[in-house]
Structure formats: C-alpha cells, structure tokens
Amino acid sequence: MSKKDKKQEKDQKYSPTIRNKKASFNYNLIEKFEAGIILTGTEVKSLRMGRATLDESYCRLKNGELVLLGVNISTYEFGNILNHEPSRARKLLLHKAELKKLEVKTNQKGFTIVPTRVYFNARGFAKVEIALAQGKSVADKRTTLKDKQVKMDIKRAMSKWR
Numbered sequence: 180m181s182k183k184d185k186k187q188e189k190d191q192k193y194s195p196t197i198r199n200k201k202a203s204f205n206y207n208l209i210e211k212f213e214a215g216i217i218l219t220g221t222e223v224k225s226l227r228m229g230r231a232t233l234d235e236s237y238c239r240l241k242n243g244e245l246v247l248l249g250v251n252i253s254t255y256e257f258g259n260i261l262n263h264e265p266s267r268a269r270k271l272l273l274h275k276a277e278l279k280k281l282e283v284k285t286n287q288k289g290f291t292i293v294p295t296r297v298y299f300n301a302r303g304f305a306k307v308e309i310a311l312a313q314g315k316s317v318a319d320k321r322t323t324l325k326d327k328q329v330k331m332d333i334k335r336a337m338s339k340w341r
Contacts, residue, residue, distance in 0.1 A: 194299040195229035202293045204323065206312035214307045215272035219263045221255035226305055231297060238271065238292035238309055240282055245271040247294060247307065271307060281311060289313050
C-alpha cells in the first residue's frame with residue numbers, strides 16, 4: 180500500500196458523515212442518488228468539523244436545477260466577515276438524465292426528494308446522498324418500530340445464550 184493510499188484511507192476514516200435519521204423513518208426510500216454540492220470555503224470547513232443538520236431538509240427542482248433547502252450548516256468559528264449564511268439554499272449537481280428522472284417521478288403524487296447523508300468522498304469532495312422517497316403512513320411507522328423492537332429483543336436474547 181502506497182503512502183497516498185494510506186493517506187486517503189486515513190482521511191476517509193476520519194471524515195464526518197452527517198446522516199438524516201428521520202428520513203428512513205418518515206419515508207420509504209425508493210431510489211438513491213449521489214449528488215455534488217456547491218459550497219463556500221467556510222461551509223466546507225464546518226462540514227469537516229461535523230457541524231450540520233439534515234433533520235428538516237428537502238430538495239426541490241427549480242428552473243431545471245436541483246436545490247437543497249432546510250440544511251443548517253453552522254457558521255465557521257474562525258471565519259471572518261465572509262462567513263456563510265447557515266440555512267441558505269444550495270445547488271446540487273446531477274447528470275441531466277438523473278434530473279429528468281427525478282422530475283418525472285416528483286410530478287407524481289406522493290413522491291419527494293430527501294437528502295439522507297452528507298459525506299466526503301475519497302477525492303475530498305463533499306457529496307450528498309439523496310433519495311427518491313414516498314411518505315409513510317402512521318401504520319407503516321408503527322410496524323417499523325415494532326420490527327425494530329423485535330430485532331433488539333432477539334439480539335438481547337442471543338447475547339444471553341453466549
């Protein structure tokens with residue numbers, strides 16, 4: 180393994196991943212896409228420190244472009260007057276074919292685009308994993324919780340046997 184490979188592995192190991200845990204609970208995630216994101220310098224530094232939330236975030240198609248809304252990237256502590264606005268709209272970068280596919284699906288009733296995580300790839304670029312999602316009903320959410328509880332009970336029982 181060369182020095183470059185070791186450095187990339189180390190950087191990827193310690194780069195933070197910001198997750199949207201509510202997305203899989205509130206939505207059925209149908210298809211996932213990887214999108215680039217346009218950020219300023221202080222936003223990248225804040226993301227590298229892991230200071231962002233995706234809880235109430237969503238994506239919209241505006242003028243043929245995908246825009247990420249509701250993401251809160253905290254201001255950079257050591258930034259100056261050129262610091263960024265925490266909850267501004269950010270443009271996402273996708274191929275035209277993927278944008279067309281998302282546009283067709285979101286025009287159907289019940290579909291939306293939700294960001295599931297923000298991370299840095301091996302080359303050091305910030306990426307957003309977005310998912311085409313369909314809202315869950317209250318009953319679906321209850322069954323999800325029950326299934327999760329059953330799995331935890333099984334796991335606890337198996338650990339006692341060892």
